[in-house]
Amino acid sequence: MKVLMLNGSSNTNGSTRAGLDIMAEVFDTEKIECEIVCVGAKPVRDCIGCGKCSEKGMCIFSDDGVNEFVGKATDADGFVFGTPVYYAHPSGRILSFLDRAFFSNMWGTGAAAFRHKPAAAIVVARRAGTSATYDVMNKYFGISQMLNVGSTYWNEFHALSREDVPKDAEGTQTLRNLARNMAWLMKCIKAGRDAGVTPPAAEADSMTNFVR
Numbered sequence: 270m271k272v273l274m275l276n277g278s279s280n281t282n283g284s285t286r287a288g289l290d291i292m293a294e295v296f297d298t299e300k301i302e303c304e305i306v307c308v309g310a311k312p313v314r315d316c317i318g319c320g321k322c323s324e325k326g327m328c329i330f331s332d333d334g335v336n337e338f339v340g341k342a343t344d345a346d347g348f349v350f351g352t353p354v355y356y357a358h359p360s361g362r363i364l365s366f367l368d369r370a371f372f373s374n375m376w377g378t379g380a381a382a383f384r385h386k387p388a389a390a391i392v393v394a395r396r397a398g399t400s401a402t403y404d405v406m407n408k409y410f411g412i413s414q415m416l417n418v419g420s421t422y423w424n425e426f427h428a429l430s431r432e433d434v435p436k437d438a439e440g441t442q443t444l445r446n447l448a449r450n451m452a453w454l455m456k457c458i459k460a461g462r463d464a465g466v467t468p469p470a471a472e473a474d475s476m477t478n479f480v481r
């Protein structure tokens with residue numbers, strides 16, 4: 270079993286990474302493989318809405334890691350998406366990255382890389398904007414038939430920089446509990462699959478716009 274994590278900060282070794290590392294330790298104890306992918310500091314293209322991904326099965330832009338991430342996602346059993354809070358929203362780069370990762374994967378057989386898999390967002394801020402940021406991140410999971418994992422608080426912690434992270438006792442506890450819950454859910458899904466419990470097929474005939 271494998272968890273794929275995304276660090277949505279341009280700072281590859283900052284607070285967001287420290288939060289992901291705390292969860293990775295728990296996954297290690299639970300004997301679950303873990304990989305952390307960094308969005309990094311190079312430019313990330315926004316989705317241009319060309320719809321070409323519906324023909325190609327991937328985004329037309331292949332130079333900033335999005336298609337590579339979706340490739341890895343296909344083999345992953347669970348996901349953690351980490352972002353710093355910028356002006357009370359997720360980092361612009363993780364939004365650009367995830368818009369394209371999720372949109373390019375929703376065609377044809379439909380969201381196979383993400384569908385029916387556990388997901389959690391973790392968000393870090395110096396002071397405020399965590400709940401609004403968390404809300405935005407969770408929107409990706411609901412529309413992709415993912416299973417949103419919770420913890421003992423909303424998945425947020427407080428730090429200006431990496432050194433602050435261990436000082437947030439409740440925040441780090443929330444991250445550890447979140448990782449345990451995700452590990453448990455992944456094991457339940459595997460046990461179900463091994464026992465012949467398969468995910469439901471979704472109805473997909475209706476697509477109703479509001480104006481026609």
Ligand SMILES: Cc1cc2nc3c(=O)[nH]c(=O)nc-3n(C[C@H](O)[C@H](O)[C@H](O)COP(=O)(O)O)c2cc1C
Nearest residue numbers: 278283284285353354355356357394395396397429
């Ligand atoms: C452009 C920018 C905007 C920020 N906006 C907020 C904010 O709205 N609320 C807050 O509490 N912290 C804000 N911060 C602080 C970061 O969320 C905080 O330093 C975080 O730990 C950075 O994570 P990182 O080291 O993974 O990049 C902002 C930082 C930057 C660079």
